């Protein structure tokens with residue numbers, strides 16, 4: 001079965017999908033995106049992802065082409081047409097195609113592209129062993145709260161990680177960890193406090209971050225939103241990152257130094273289990 005994608009109002013075979021070279025997403029990265037996980041063929045925490053998509057569009061003043069219900073139906077249809085059981089749905093909206101000029105065009109129609117990617121998330125082997133990360137300078141712009149498709153700094157960060165043979169790069173600014181190139185960074189202190197950076201323009205408001213923080217609080221765990229340094233991360237008892245496409249991923253090494261015992265820690269494992277239970281539960285109830 002050929003992969004079916006969604007482009008500007010139509011479901012089409014992947015090979016036939018195209019967008020104009022004057023699309024502003026291509027020329028200026030003038031667009032935003034969103035990624036929702038799919039587990040058991042159901043979308044996970046999708047309303048929160050769509051709320052963030054709405055906000056990203058509003059922040060850069062691209063009209064939202066669909067209501068939340070329409071987005072949801074399109075995603076579900078794409079999952080169904082591709083027979084996707086586990087993976088992600090990718091959605092992108094750009095300001096559309098127009099003669100090249102920096103300022104907004106007067107009459108462009110937003111471009112909408114959606115596709116699915118199959119991926120093993122719930123039983124990812126890396127979640128059993130934990131992964132290594134490296135630190136890199138955070139080279140990004142000042143509106144990281146918008147899920148912009150301008151991802152060059154993250155591309156370079158992830159490539160540095162790939163060349164170092166590790167899974168992710170944690171970005172550092174003014175001595176503090178901001179976040180991963182495509183994930184939210186967490187550490188757990190030796191007295192069991194779960195620490196992550198507070199929301200601001202400096203990081204993306206992670207949807208998985210929010211769910212994990214809620215699950216932690218509901219289960220009597222202490223969550224502290226504050227800045228943390230790379231040195232504190234090196235000396236942490238546990239570390240992990242979260243994202244829609246990884247859920248809760250244990251980090252066992254940072255810049256070549258073992259974190260804690262050098263294997264996934266008990267609180268991280270518990271949070272992953274809690275998240276999986278929640279994702280499975282809401283996925284089934286959807």
Ligand SMILES: Cc1ncc(COP(=O)(O)O)c(C=O)c1O
Nearest residue numbers: 182183184204206207208243244
């Ligand atoms: C920079 C950045 N931070 C955090 C995240 C995690 O966000 P979410 O949990 O909503 O996937 C992502 C996901 O792609 C990201 O790109």
